[in-house]
Amino acid sequence: MSLDHPDLMSSLQLAYSAERAAAIAYVGHARSLRNESEREHVRSIERDEWDHRRHILAIMEEYRIPVSHWLEIKHFVIGKLIGAACHVIGRFMPYFFAGKLESGNVCQYFVMIQHFRSLGISKHDELLWEMGMKEKDHEVYFLQMVSNERWLPWFERVFHWGKTSSSNNVDPDTDVQMSLAEVHRSCDS
């Protein structure tokens, strides 16, 4: 079966490669951390991103969506550059920008649910929901890691992410399958 939805196809291709960038970047991020428990947590987040990539690939294969080699190369380079940068920009910035990126990643999976539903397909709802909520967990963790840093209010003002700003309105404590209307509300920010 093929998908008659170009936006959905390209967002799956993009998410597949972006998960690679994230996982590779977290390898560098984890190595740059001095605290062993922080390092282990970032490694577990890296494993989540590889899991996401496997799940997306399974969906892509089901609908015969090809992997974009251009996106793969581009995101490999992005991941390596970010991972390397983590060693020279201190502790705060890698956590801050990881949190900001995760904040934007939450809704990509909820929007995919909407796209699939527009085609009458709901069997991926649960998996996509879980992946979106996992990204929210990552965002919450990264915010927690910098919440007492003196730089946070300044960075929040410039980059619009922090204690009072996020790219989504998702409540991390909810574990109920969202209705379509709630997906709209949670991702409308």
Ligand SMILES: [Fe+2]
């Ligand atoms: Fe992910």
Ligand SMILES: [Fe+2]
């Ligand atoms: Fe993530």
